Amino acid sequence: MSMMQHFLTGMVIACSVTLWGCSNNNAAGTEQEVPFVMVTQPNTSYTEQKSYAGDVQARQQTPLAFRVGGQITQRFVDVGDQVRVGQVLATLDIRDAELQLNAARAQLESAQSAAQIAEDELNRFKQLLPTNAVSRSQYDAVENQYKAAMSNLKQAQSNYDVSRNQTGYNRLVANKNGVVTARHIEVGQVVAAGQAAYEIALNGDREVVIGVPEQAISEIKVGQPAWVTLWSKNGEKFSAYVREISPAADQSRTFTVRVALREGQQSIQLGQSARVFFVKNQDNALSVPLSSISATDGQAYVMVVQPDSTIRKVPVQIGAYGRDSVPVLSGLKTNDYVVIGGIHLLRDQQKIRPIDRQNRSVNIQAGG
Incomplete structure (x- = not known):
């Protein structure tokens, strides 16, 4: 490479560095306006939805046992078999x-x-x-x-x-119509009087059994409406209600809740995986999208847009987080506009161009 080429290359590098430094100084000297920030007003009603996984069981289930002890000589039914009243299930010697x-x-x-x-x-x-x-x-x-x-x-x-x-x-006879859900005996086994031989799910109503953690059990009441979905039937919802709540927690510190189905009894099979949804509507309660909330040192806040299109950091008190939104208990007014998403990247008193969810410009008037 000739000396002239070395000189030209050095000049180009020097000019580039000088121009980069000048552009940084200009950016630091003047605050850049953020183009297009999506904003929304808080909802005036809050819908809280909670769901719990469970499985479908018969409302009435009963174990069947011999009234005397002895050795099993025959068994005539197995798990999944339908039984009727008077049918012999097993015999003893x-x-x-x-x-x-x-x-x-x-x-x-x-x-x-x-x-x-x-x-x-x-x-x-x-x-x-x-x-x-x-x-x-x-x-x-x-x-x-x-x-x-x-x-x-x-x-x-x-x-x-x-x-x-x-x-x-010495003959074990079914006393109800139903289906065998469990078998605990084998031919040749010696059983005691009262020892469960079969478990029968009686024909009739179905219900979903769920476990509710102790911090949420106070929100569920007997008779409370709910709806149920099945993993095998996407999109279908079945009306239900809370029939029974266990008075004591089990070893996992959850309370057993039985949710009875109002419909779909014939099409729902025992043992199917299900999910129970509880919906609670709160009127006159403000709520904002989850992406509108951030926090500093444990204090939640939102960015509220002012009439001059600047944003202001406003501390708020919030309730329990929902699936898509969070209730705002204090610190926000109904006619406020709050920023949706990315608020941790914005600064207090920064100027923005607010737009709504349809990308239309939002004109914010003083006092609402």
Whole structure:
């Protein structure tokens, strides 16, 4: 490269640096106007929406168990099967029960014979007593024997009835129409009396069971309206209401809430994933978009546009954040215009060109 080319290159670099420094000085000396900043007025009503995930369950569910213990010999239904009233679900080994029934039958027959003999003996003594063929004490003894025999007969009859009933208890029978949601037994397993064998979801109303954290449970009341969506049916909403709220939190510190469906019972299946929405409307409550709120040292603020198109930093007190907006409890007026988005990049008393959501210029008048 020739000496002339080196000289020209140096001159170009020097001029570029000089021009860059001059432009920076001009920018620092005069405040630039921000073109086109979107603004809006606060809404005069606030809609708060909260949602909780849950699953669809039957309103009535019941465990079924044998009333006596024993070994499972047969089971006839499995999870997902429909059952009807009177249907046999499982059976136990009845050999021991049959032996007990036979023993009780033998005792009953023996008691019946003893009672018959005591009755005949009492009748003979009744005929002999008027003629003084037997003494009064002898008659009283026979009468007492008769009463004891009759008591033994009643006891034997009761024992027989219990044994007969227990023999019938070796069959587990459905007492309601429904669907099997759980099975806890296998063939050959020995179960105790009262141990759950199946769980049945009864046919009828459906509801969604959700868990509500302890800080939000006070906002939900029995009878409160709600609506439900299903993951498998996007876009469909089902009317519902709060039917029951658990009085105590579980180990995860959430309260179980049961939300009953008012519609769609036939098309909704047990176990489907669902989401319950609660909507609360507050009139005469100001709210602004989430992007209108910023904070400095823990103090929330908004940028309010003045009639001369300058912006002013206004501290506000806000409520709980919603999905798209936040309520403003104090510090803002209904006719104020606030900046939407990017307010952390703006400065107090900075001049802007306000526009609305349709990109139309906004003319702000003094006093509203």
